[in-house]
Amino acid sequence: MGNKQRYTNLIKAEAKRLGFLSCGISKAEFLEVEAPRLESWLKNNMQGEMHYMENHFDKRLDPTKLVEGSKSVISLLLNYYPENLQNTDSYKLSKYAYGTDYHFVIKDKLKRLLYYIQEEIGDVHGRAFVDSAPVLDKAWAAKSGLGWIGKHSNLLTRQVGSFYFIAELIVDLELEYDGITTEHCGTCRACIDACPTQAITEPYVVDGSKCISYFTIELKDQIPTEFKGKFDDWMFGCDVCQDVCPWNRFSQAHSEPLFNPHPELLSMTKGDWEELTDDVFKAVFKKSAVKRTKLAGLKRNIDFLKTE
Incomplete structure (x- = not known):
């Protein structure tokens, strides 16, 4: 060898x-x-x-x-x-967070x-x-x-x-290189048809400026009113295109303790999120990616969903 x-x-x-x-x-x-x-x-x-x-x-x-x-x-x-996933009576958070x-x-x-x-x-x-x-x-x-x-x-x-x-x-080390694998989407359109904001404009093309993840995480201004009623209760990120993908039937739970959520997170209801205080935000999202939006950003997203 x-x-x-x-x-x-x-x-x-x-x-x-x-x-x-x-x-x-x-x-x-x-x-x-x-x-x-x-x-x-x-x-x-x-x-x-x-x-x-x-x-x-x-x-x-x-x-x-x-x-x-x-x-x-x-x-x-x-x-x-x-x-384990969030309580069904809850505003939704992308699983990665x-x-x-x-x-x-x-x-x-x-x-x-x-x-x-x-x-x-x-x-x-x-x-x-x-x-x-x-x-x-x-x-x-x-x-x-x-x-x-x-x-x-x-x-x-x-x-x-x-x-x-x-x-x-x-x-800067030369290694053995792997070959590319084959594609297995076929004629499936599940992700395209399920996207709440039609952000997948054609197969393999996502208009980032229409994506719920963009609106709830990246956008610093107010969310455009034309998207009212299209957020499907997502307050941070969005997993719709992944949730409907047939290949995700094979997803298995991770084994990384650091990715386990704060105990309170999964049981919180819409009412809990609407009354979210700074102390609870800091406790639940102590080292989380959600801190990117800060409490004010998350509250903006929740307010947008409340009025849908």
């Missing part, structure tokens, strides 16, 4: 030990297929007020501009599907993986990315054979669906 294969096996085994669902590796090179798609998406203003999407166009498409001398993109998936902010959880695991690589293999340089830098996570995961991009633009796998986070290590 050559060094490339041995190093690849070592990395994948350690990723599994750290709790990652799967690990795929692809060559660090310019994303030719994605370049015109990203350009068109931006030209049509589908990023809404997410102006950061317009920055670093070249870096988004070329990892060698992010990490000097990079040779491999190691893509990793981490399951977040919860064992139930527990501790994933940025902290995954960054820690990635640092440990990079440290392991350096300990076992030697002088390897790299950077960890968890959707906080200009990296096209889903494109790299698909290129690494971890799944295919579904019509809702999320990564899908036949074994576990789509309820997982995607992260990368970009390193």
Whole structure:
């Protein structure tokens, strides 16, 4: 067995030990297929007020501009599907936000993986990315054979669906590269037909500026009144396109204690959310991604839903 294969096996085994669902590796090179798609998406203003999407166009498409001398993109998936869901009489929260902010959880695991690589293999340089830098996570995961991009633009796998986070290590180490997998959406239109705001404008194209996740998390202004009655009780994020996807029948509960919700969260009713105080917000969302909206943002979303 050559060094490339041995190093690849070592990395994948350690990723599994750290709790990652799967690990795929692809060559660090310019994303030719994605370049015109990203350009068109931006030209049509589908990023809404997410102006950061317009920055670093070249870096988004070329990892060698992010990490000097990079040779491999190691893509990793981490399951977040919860064992228990919210009370049915509740405003809804995207499942990924139930527990501790994933940025902290995954960054820690990635640092440990990079440290392991350096300990076992030697002088390897790299950077960890968890959707906080200009990296096209889903494109790299698909290129690494971890799944295919579904019509809702999320990564899908036949074994576990789509309820997982995607992260990368970009390193200056040559490894064995995985091939892309086949696509299995077929003629299914479940996600397109179910989207409450018709944000999936055509298969594989999501208008970010019409997405409930965008309105409830990214948008800082008031939510446009034209969307009244279309939010299906989502107060932070939205899982509709994933919930209706047939492949998510295979979702299994995660085993990461940090993703478990605060005990109060699952039992809270609409009335509890409407009377949410600063103290309860701080307790329930102590280390949560929901802190991005702050209490004022969450209250704005709840007020919007109350008047639907």
